[in-house]
Amino acid sequence: MDNLMLLLEGFATAAQPIYLLYALFGVFIGTAVGVLPGIGPAMTVALLMPITYTLEPTAAMIVFAGIYYGGMYGGSTTSILLNTPGESASIVTALEGNKMAKAGRGAAALATAAIGSFIAGTVATVLLSFLAPIIVDFAISLGPVDYVALMVLAFLTIGALLGGSPLRGMASLLLGLVIAFIGVDDTSAAQRYTFGLPWLADGIDVVLVAVGLFALGEALHVAARLRRGPIQVMGMGRSRGQRWMSRSDWKRSWKPWLRGTFIGFPIGTIPAGGADVSTFLSYAAEKKLAKGENKKEFGHGAIEGVAGPESANNAAAAGVLVPLLTLGIPTTATAAMMLTAFQRYQIQPGPLLMETNATLVWALIASLYIGNVMLLVLNLPLVGLWVKILQIPRHYLYAGILVFGVMGAYSLNFNIMDVVILLIIGLLGFFMRQYGYPVAPLVVAMILGPMFEVQLRRSLQISQNELSTLFSTPFTWVVYGAIIVLFALSFVIKKAQKKMEEVPV
């Protein structure tokens, strides 16, 4: 009951008009960047970080959480209405959503995605509210060796399990760890890889790296291979009788919404998947469970194939907040940026966060509920606006991304050298995309790396450099066991995924 009180207090904070405005601002910007190809929530949070220094922490975190949830909603609009293959997280939705839009049922597809996202987001936020305090109670008893095990799990899943090539994922991850070394070592105050240059002593800012990879790298990547010709945005099927979800659409959607929620949330919670895996699993489940006529519709615009994955997507997004708020471990690029924001405000993430900053955390969680309602309202009637945004000429869009990127980099320290580093990292990001290296592991590793090293050195110091200490608690056995199970599972899933992708659509 104690937690319920705290949550209610959180609502009292988040419902203040000024915070409602911040939440609205966040979800609005979030939806816009979710809709726009080429920008995502991680980059937006990174860009806004220097600007939000003038805000107090609660307001800033409410804005960031809004962007995070909003990005998830916005992405579905793009994958349903834009007639080009998108990034992997939205590819599953595009599978059926695109077909529905082509058949003039775009409005129904958008509606089932938005309502599913709302239901999944809300249920998952409820789960987060009740699960987080329980995990915190447990996490307080964890020692450094347990954290080392958890972070090994996070490193391996983020680097090797996600994405097509484990070697490339690990390369990206390790490069992030190396970049994070640059600067003064937290534990011993020794300078590492600074080459005697004073401007490297503070290290390379993770915000700079994120903006470089996501803004500049992405813009260069698109510039190299810009899809020419008109932008093919499909209509929403506003002909009579086709506007909205029919009775049978509702009947076919509600189960996938709930199933998607319960597939997505656990996957987001364990640092093992991110959104891609959950959308794929949900799609596979819906396809398997569909019967008769509905089953035949798969591949030709089955509404279950939109409802399930979109719900799973949002539930996973909420799940990611569980390790972030209870353990201080980010598992996605956006979560890594939110953790950076905490650190900027001198707030130490980890199991004590919910105690030392209870007001902030519960206001943040309450604002997630509020944000979800706002997003439902923003997305259903305002979808026409988002479609307009989708049609922005690409040369202006990417020129704008570049301008905002250099502004974000420059306003970090008002040092032009930062823009030079931004350009170098941007080029790195371009070549990584060019040759199929995922960029998100690099950003997450930059945040996790220093935390990992501190915990590792603390563990070894306590045990007087006895390596066996790393396997000394039952919790570590569970985690290392889980790693083995996850890798075995991932082989099965990857095989199935390949099979699905090979089916001609």
Next chain:
Amino acid sequence: MLGTRKKPGETAFAFLFILIGLGGIVGARSIRVSELETGIGPRAFPYLISAALLLVGIGLVIQALRGQGGEVEEGEDVDAGAKPDWVTIGKIVGFVVLFVLLLETIGWPLASTLLFGGCAWALGAKPWWRGVLIGFIVGLVIQFLFGGLLGVSLPAGPVLENVRWLNG
């Protein structure tokens, strides 16, 4: 998701990881370790990670030489089948460099106009002056919102230096 075409650029890029790994190992040797250090110290982890990067780099080079290249990342605006357009890349990088050189002399509104207009032109905006015009408006709006209202100290440049509402 590995393709089977050989690309020399890919091998070169994979070599970069080997180089960084090697550099990391060499660089770790010159990290100063305090005599009071009782733990594994500031060198151990860099050694470990650099060595891992070196190994992964070797694996990547072997993959690249065997023709198991990675696939170009897909995206809504990306024509993954197209050849990379190096001229456009060069133009954009050039405009960013120009921005770096000019920002502190001509100020944010003009420098960002140049960057926006230049990049829009490089990406095929027609006519070119429309991009410049939009860039100028975007630059001024950013200067007003962030410089004027939020107090982010963007340099307004010699012409607008004394305009109050553009400087926080």
